[in-house]
Amino acid sequence: GAVVSQHPSRVICKSGTSVKIECRSLDFQATTMFWYRQFPKQSLMLMATSNEGSKATYEQGVEKDKFLINHASLTLSTLTVTSAHPEDSSFYICSARSGTRYSETQYFGPGTRLLVL
Amino acid sequence: AQKVTQAQTEISVVEKEDVTLDCVYETRDTTYYLFWYKQPPSGELVFLIRRNSFDEQNEISGRYSWNFQKSTSSFNFTITASQVVDSAVYFCALSEGAGGTSYGKLTFGQGTILTVHP
Numbered sequence: 001g002a003v004v005s006q007h008p009s010r011v012i013c014k015s016g017t018s019v020k021i022e023c024r025s026l027d028f029q030a031t032t033m034f035w036y037r038q039f040p041k042q043s044l045m046l047m048a049t050s051n052e053g054s055k056a057t058y059e060q061g062v063e064k065d066k067f068l069i070n071h072a073s074l075t076l077s078t079l080t081v082t083s084a085h086p087e088d089s090s091f092y093i094c095s096a097r098s099g100t101r102y103s104e105t106q107y108f109g110p111g112t113r114l115l116v117l
Numbered sequence: 118a119q120k121v122t123q124a125q126t127e128i129s130v131v132e133k134e135d136v137t138l139d140c141v142y143e144t145r146d147t148t149y150y151l152f153w154y155k156q157p158p159s160g161e162l163v164f165l166i167r168r169n170s171f172d173e174q175n176e177i178s179g180r181y182s183w184n185f186q187k188s189t190s191s192f193n194f195t196i197t198a199s200q201v202v203d204s205a206v207y208f209c210a211l212s213e214g215a216g217g218t219s220y221g222k223l224t225f226g227q228g229t230i231l232t233v234h235p
Binding site for chain 1 (some may be wrong): 150152154159160161162164167203208212221222223226227228235
């Protein structure tokens with residue numbers, strides 16, 4: 001099956017620093033990737049859609065200057081949390097879309113736990 | 118707008134019991150896709166099944182089975198003879214079909230925490 005990796009799996013940083021999270025599709029090309037955020041014991045909330053070669057599309061209420069997304073290649077999307085603050089602490093998960101039009105499925109990375117002190 | 122409801126917040130069963138996780142969805146689209154994902158304590162979401170709106174056939178995969186009822190907008194998931202390793206959070210999700218403005222985006226239910234006791 002399709003494999004998606006994320007790096008790092010866990011990061012602790014000081015308030016005010018920026019953190020970059022990488023999402024890679026390992027055995028398939030993904031023109032579209034998605035970034036989600038999940039708080040403890042809650043569901044996944046879509047933050048943005050990352051499109052290869054174009055600007056990301058952000059969901060309502062998500063600050064695009066705060067969460068920078070770059071989809072530089074067909075296998076890599078990055079999420080940078082700029083000037084991180086404690087309220088940005090969360091579990092960030094990416095997914096990549098694979099398959100043909102009527103069989104597309106999103107495969108998820110293992111997630112990145114961010115703790116901002 | 119799309120909506121997925123998983124009314125069962127938590128379910129607790131004893132090993133070997135059968136358990137059904139409910140999922141009810143709302144959408145105005147005529148073409149849509151339904152999914153189930155498993156999230157074990159490690160956090161990674163594991164894909165379990167995808168069902169297209171135009172395919173109402175139920176599916177069985179080992180101990181897992183899915184009942185898609187378009188008439189009631191439900192896509193329920195049954196685990197037969199549950200095992201401790203089935204303990205996880207299970208999410209039902211809905212995606213709009215091609216051509217829609219939200220194509221490809223997943224709308225998740227709130228998740229059901231399943232605990233299987235030995």
